[in-house]
Amino acid sequence: MTMKDLSHAWHPRLGIGCRVRKDENGDTVLLLPEGILRLKGTAAEIIRLCDGERTFADILQAMEAQYPSSNPKQIEQQIGSFLNRLLERRAVDF
């Protein structure tokens, strides 16, 4: 799946064998089979929305509501590329 395929109707969820938790400093970490991604700020918010229930469109809407002064096109572009990077690592599935 490539970025242009990222449909608004898809339901992103955490990849199999991936877990989100807080580390000992209270920071959000995404645990993968062979590694760790430290998620800061919005990245941590987005990953919490990848619950397999919400669609990509729902996630965009939630983030737009949270950041009303940001350009929606830019939000979509940034979240899309973030989710694509996670998809390539099989850290999210659709």
Next chain:
Amino acid sequence: MRTPRPLALIAEVTHRCPLHCVYCSNPLELKARDEELPTETWSRVFEEGAELGMLHVHFTGGEPLARNDLIQLVATAHSRLLYTNLITSGIGLNDKKLATLIEAGLDHLQLSFQDGEEKFANWIAGAGAHAHKLALAQIVQQNGRLAFTVNLVVHRHNLDRLESMISFAESLGPQRIEIANVQYYGWAWKNREWLLPTREQVKRSFAVVEQAQERLKGQIKIDFVTPDYYATFPKPCMGGWGRQLMLVDPSGKVLPCHAAAIIPDLHFENVKQKPLRWIWEESPAFRRFRGENWMPEPCKSCERRTLDFGGCRCQASLITGDANATDPVCSLAPTHRLVEERLARANSPASAGPDSTPTPQSAPMWTYRPQPR
């Protein structure tokens, strides 16, 4: 310098293994069954590891399933919120036991294959293991609840078949494929003359891996462990000495990596006598090569020192006889010619090249890893 936090524990729970792979990363001096830590001590190690800030436990061996308390160990690690990874040959696992392990909190399973073809795989493993592994891969695939990595160990005698090995791995339905060149420690060091690939093989393998990565993007993640000796700069071994990882061996000895016990004059502490935190933060062995104070030139003034941390201490010790030396794999190392000489031998027409790949029937020319006594 503030001591970094360890991220992961490598729990080498036993050296017992039904396989005898010629490139096993276990030390040449294997720990016997009666030296192995009891369940309670491992439980304490996981607890202390979690308190130190660790996030992952990699269960490895030997074959971790050789321990009959593995399910309990996984459950304990999981209860401390540790991510649990089982690195296994699959021997001793069936669908029922797999379900119990998942119930206990197992997050991920890595199954390694010695080849895509049974006769070669069993020849490398020194055991008829391939068919069992295939059966387990099917069980994992059918179960569908467990993250799954297929690991392919590559070297001189299978790199020419890499494309078909990748297709084979794909057919097993993993989320990840790890293609790992043999690293020359333990039994692989002993057998290095037979395992070191040619420059041509290495060059081709890079192209093969790149193509597969592109083709499988978004479906299967392919990680590639490149061959050390052909690199221009050394690998950041274990993310730096005492910087990210701790390994506890079957007897409780705590090491910064799989191989460090070979370094002379270093005393490694045991979890039976000392708390994990003290070993990580204070023990002389963990402090010995942590940070940059130990570094010789050219590392000391090299801008890459924050990327590769001077490379691998065990490699320096094995090849140059001095664990303090710059990793000889580095093209800037004063002892780099030692690696170049090895490569010249591996690439000379007289060496046992791929054309003369021995068949499983031919007399063993290498040393199989034995069972611990």
